Amino acid sequence: MTIGGPGDSRPSKNHHRDAVRTKAKRFREEQKKKDRRNRVALRGGLTAVGVAIAAVIVVVIINSIPPVGPGPANMASDGVLISEGMAPVTTSALQPEAKPIPSEPDATGTVADIRVYADYLCTFCSEFEAANSEQISQWVTTGAATVEIHPVSILTHKSSGTKYSLRAANAAACVANYAPENFYDFNAILFQKQPKEGTAGHDDAAIKGLVKDAGVNEGVSKINECIDDTTFKSWVIASTDRALSGPLPNTEVEAITGTPTVLVNGKQYVGALDDPKEFAAFVLQSAGETYSTSTPTPKPAPAE
Incomplete structure (x- = not known):
């Protein structure tokens, strides 16, 4: 009788294949989490940039509008x-x-x-x-x-x-x-x-x-x-x-x-x-x- 025939190798191969699948699944899940974090960070960055640009525009507009001053002299009656x-x-x-x-x-x-x-x-x-x-x-x-x-x-x-x-x-x-x-x-x-x-x-x-x-x-x-x-x-x-x-x-x-x-x-x-x-x-x-x-x-x- 020969010990360690061909039939005994199958559990080892199945186990290896399952291990590879588990590792791949775990990698895909980690990659998805990483992608989500990147998307959130990108959106946050774009939002921050948008807010900054909007703030600059508001400052420019405010600075370009002269303050309301007094009316003209000699026209107190509007004429x-x-x-x-x-x-x-x-x-x-x-x-x-x-x-x-x-x-x-x-x-x-x-x-x-x-x-x-x-x-x-x-x-x-x-x-x-x-x-x-x-x-x-x-x-x-x-x-x-x-x-x-x-x-x-x-x-x-x-x-x-x-x-x-x-x-x-x-x-x-x-x-x-x-x-x-x-x-x-x-x-x-x-x-x-x-x-x-x-x-x-x-x-x-x-x-x-x-x-x-x-x-x-x-x-x-x-x-x-x-x-x-x-x-x-x-x-x-x-x-x-x-x-x-x-x-x-x-x-x-x-x-x-x-x-x-x-x-x-x-x-x-x-x-x-x-x-x-x-x-x-x-x-x-x-x-x-x-x-x-x-x-x-x-x-x-x-x-x-």
Whole structure:
């Protein structure tokens, strides 16, 4: 009899095969655990990177937004009030969140109180300005009227993305702040050189050129910097919102619903914007009962 025949080797081979299978299974399980750990670590790393990038973006955005500063000087009522001799009434700048201080109409009732809310991209505003600017200037020069001009920007999105309406109103506020005596002329020239609605409008360099054309000599560098930085952007947006939401002071008109909104002694003018005779008649009608014969009286412009 031979000890250790062929049949005795099978248990050994089966045992070896089972051992290999067990080892392979254990290896696969360890590999799966390792893969899971790697995936978790990768996701965690990506999340951390995402959070870091988001934090950087937030910091950049915050740093790029200038803090809300005070409004322009000489516009405490949200407008520039121009009185006898074309002299602007000077006022201090309003601090952020401060409420506008409405200007007081002439207490004697002998001076017409004209208020104009206008957008520098508004074609109808340009028509009114072209027809009536000269005679309004004559009335104010002689003391027969005051005029208060409120720049608003309700057409900001009508200039191919350049926000011309907002930039022009900001420029007007810059001039009011640094060269108020030139405000009326700058206001007029913005309408004389008005771009068409829907176009890009004037760039900042062109607006600076209009500042010079308006006769500004002092404070030009500060005005140019104010235009570049859109210093009064927040104020323009806030004052426009106030005009649209109301109430409008010294009138029963609750708020502007479009531009131009023209008020004379609190009454809204709804006549032809390009007819100076009709507007002059409205001024006389609105203020005639309170006028004294000893004071200057607005006269209709002569026929062309």
